[in-house]
Amino acid sequence: MTAASPESxxxxxxxxxxxxxxxxxxxxxxxxxxxDQAYARRLKKAVKSHQKRGFRKGRTPLAVVEKELGDMxxxxxxxxxxxxxxxxxxxxxxxxxxxxxxxxxxxxxEGNPLTFDLKVEVRPEVDAKDYxxxxxxKRAAEVTDDDVDQVVTRFQESRAEFVAVDRPAxxxxxxxxxxxxxxxxxxxESPVITDQRFILGAENNLPxxxxxxxxxxxxxxxxxxxxxPEDFPNENLRGRTMKFQCRVKEVAEKKIPxxxxxxxxxxxxxxxxxxxxxxxxxxxxxxxxxxxxxxMDQQIKGELIARNEVPLPPSMVSRYLEAGMGDFxxxxxxxxxxxxxxxxxxxxxxxxxxxxxxxxxxxxxxAVRKQEEIKVSDExxxxxxxxxATENGFDVDRYREFVNSGDEKDRIGYDLAERRAYDFLLSxxxxxxxxADADIAIP
Numbered sequence: 109m110t111a112a113s114p115e116s117x118x119x120x121x122x123x124x125x126x127x128x129x130x131x132x133x134x135x136x137x138x139x140x141x142x143x144d145q146a147y148a149r150r151l152k153k154a155v156k157s158h159q160k161r162g163f164r165k166g167r168t169p170l171a172v173v174e175k176e177l178g179d180m181x182x183x184x185x186x187x188x189x190x191x192x193x194x195x196x197x198x199x200x201x202x203x204x205x206x207x208x209x210x211x212x213x214x215x216x217x218e219g220n221p222l223t224f225d226l227k228v229e230v231r232p233e234v235d236a237k238d239y240x241x242x243x244x245x246k247r248a249a250e251v252t253d254d255d256v257d258q259v260v261t262r263f264q265e266s267r268a269e270f271v272a273v274d275r276p277a278x279x280x281x282x283x284x285x286x287x288x289x290x291x292x293x294x295x296x297e298s299p300v301i302t303d304q305r306f307i308l309g310a311e312n313n314l315p316x317x318x319x320x321x322x323x324x325x326x327x328x329x330x331x332x333x334x335x336x337p338e339d340f341p342n343e344n345l346r347g348r349t350m351k352f353q354c355r356v357k358e359v360a361e362k363k364i365p366x367x368x369x370x371x372x373x374x375x376x377x378x379x380x381x382x383x384x385x386x387x388x389x390x391x392x393x394x395x396x397x398x399x400x401x402x403x404m405d406q407q408i409k410g411e412l413i414a415r416n417e418v419p420l421p422p423s424m425v426s427r428y429l430e431a432g433m434g435d436f437x438x439x440x441x442x443x444x445x446x447x448x449x450x451x452x453x454x455x456x457x458x459x460x461x462x463x464x465x466x467x468x469x470x471x472x473x474x475a476v477r478k479q480e481e482i483k484v485s486d487e488x489x490x491x492x493x494x495x496x497a498t499e500n501g502f503d504v505d506r507y508r509e510f511v512n513s514g515d516e517k518d519r520i521g522y523d524l525a526e527r528r529a530y531d532f533l534l535s536x537x538x539x540x541x542x543x544a545d546a547d548i549a550i551p
Contacts, residue, residue: 118142120189122197129233130421134197134209134226138189143222147185154181186214186222194226204231207423229421236475242411244537247400250544251392259388260367263375270360276323277359279309283321284358290351303357321354330354341445403548408533409469410551412476418468428463429456473529480532484524492520 119142125133155173174181194209209226216222270282277283287301309318316334324330332352336345365371372384379387436455440447447455476482497507511517542548 120193120196122200124201129419130229132203132228132230136193136224136226138222140221146189147182150181150185206231206421229423232419234418234471234475236416236472236479238415239412239476239533240536242408242533242537244404244407244539245542245548246404246539247542247546247548248544249393249396249400251389251396255392256385256388264364264367268362268364271363272358273361276325277308280362281308282360283308283356286355288353324356326356326358328356330356341443405530406550408530412472413465413468414551416472418471420464420467424467425463428467429459432459473526477525477529482528482532484521488524489517489521492524
């Protein structure tokens with residue numbers, strides 16, 4: 109498709125071609141007269157500042173300056189006209205460009221106009237279709253006694269105490285020890301690590317420690333030999349075998365408090381065990397409702413994507429993946445290694461499908477909002493700010509000040525608009541109630 113601009117009084121004329129829904133090519137023609145006038149102004153300015161032996165500054169004949177600087181000045185004139193042409197196209201055709209323009213096919217022959225193309229990616233214009241009556245399954249909210257028991261057990265675990273015992277260490281016991289690694293191969297002395305608390309059998313322990321410290325007793329010296337695998341995150345330890353001298357100082361057994369009224373009152377002041385269980389059940393039901401709502405949103409988004417083609421600009425996908433790269437790098441660093449370029453490329457490849465789905469869903473929801481004229485007012489945002497502050501126990505005025513100091517207000521407005529789009533689609537969806545344990549396929 110090609111769109112043309114009317115004859116421009118600036119001598120810069122543009123037409124638009126759309127080889128892809130996400131791509132525009134601005135075809136620019138700058139009249140010879142316009143170029144010659146711009147070049148003449150640049151040449152005149154160059155004469156004023158030109159210094160040549162035999163002539164006073166600014167008195168060098170124009171023909172001499174042009175002979176010496178003409179090619180450079182013509183190139184500068186072209187460079188100056190390109191951004192003017194781009195701005196003209198932006199204003200004339202209301203382009204929603206998401207990349208900087210790429211200059212292509214520049215042609216400039218004597219006596220002819222200056223022509224070139226400016227290629228950009230644009231936010232695709234999406235027209236959402238077939239979104240009435242989307243099939244959605246709604247899972248029943250269910251909380252069992254076992255679910256409540258698991259929460260009570262976590263409360264008990266969090267308040268457990270370790271009590272020293274006079275027996276060999278068993279799985280689940282806490283071992284207090286001093287740890288001395290063997291000296292570094294480079295000759296650096298390794299420091300003694302004192303008073304390390306170690307839960308025997310924990311999954312995050314190196315297997316050698318779990319295996320070789322089993323059965324140890326207080327006041328015992330124990331040597332632990334660790335063979336690090338070739339793919340160990342810390343490259344300084346890969347493929348090495350290291351020995352650790354361990355001085356066991358204490359073996360302690362975990363004592364879990366009984367789940368009685370006294371324990372309940374400690375967890376939540378003034379509550380009996382029955383009341384605490386009721387409170388836990390109510391909280392689990394709320395979380396279940398939130399989880400069901402997210403699942404229904406995912407079905408809505410999946411059905412929208414399945415029913416609508418949404419071409420994505422490559423740069424939009426790349427930026428989305430790069431935004432997630434920060435989290436990927438942070439996770440890698442927490443695990444003790446620096447990701448390589450190959451690691452990052454594998455992350456991009458593994459994440460691409462999910463990224464494209466998220467972007468298509470975002471664009472389709474935006475299209476629904478636009479087509480159905482779903483709007484969010486400043487009053488709506490203010491009301492949400494107060495809600496968030498109240499829900500989280502923030503001072504409303506201080507939270508509002510924080511929101512207004514950056515991009516948070518825009519994010520809240522966007523989230524509100526997205527929520528209203530989901531609610532609109534759900535209000536017109538064909539919702540089927542299913543059991544709490546039903547298998548629900550997300551498109």
